[in-house]
Amino acid sequence: MKIILASKSGVRKKILDNYKIDSDVVLSNVDEEEVKTSLLAEGANPLLVSKNLAEIKSVKVSSKNPDRLVLGADSVISLNNELINKPRSRDEALKILKKLNNSKHYLISSVCFSKNGAMVWNHSDSSELKMKNFKEKELLDYLNKIDTETLLAYGVYQIEANGLDLFEYIKGDHNSIMGLPIKDIINYINQYKK
16 A cells, blocks of 8 residues: 655655655645644644644645545644744754753654545654753754754754754654654554555
């Protein structure tokens, strides 16, 4: 069975490939910032933002690809229940790292399967991360190892690269932190096939 991944994330595609889940990539072209702004204005918390974005992406692609199972995904950082967005510049990336510095926060990864334009399953997974205490120069050195395009596309901590060095501890599933709670996805696909 071949699913559709409604995400431009190369890391998510790689996770599916690693677990032998055959997938085509179809971009949703959802304006994430517009959706986030609207949800936050309505008082949504980070979990709700993540869940809604995963569903919107999945449903949008699903409505144009009849009878295909479409996986949408979204990950957000929650610090004291405040949504931390992806940086739009290197300066913003530094501000985000300074905000997360020496603090415990959560990374929420939400996934949603849709078929024929309607959600059929969703799941959210939350991981707890505690960042070490760094001096500003150390944070700048870390950021300088990441090219701007990667930084703006994937956010401030590149768990799959040097990002692990930022943390005192990580409590959660590695794949989920990188964007896909894969065990739950596999469980759903196995039930779906029955």
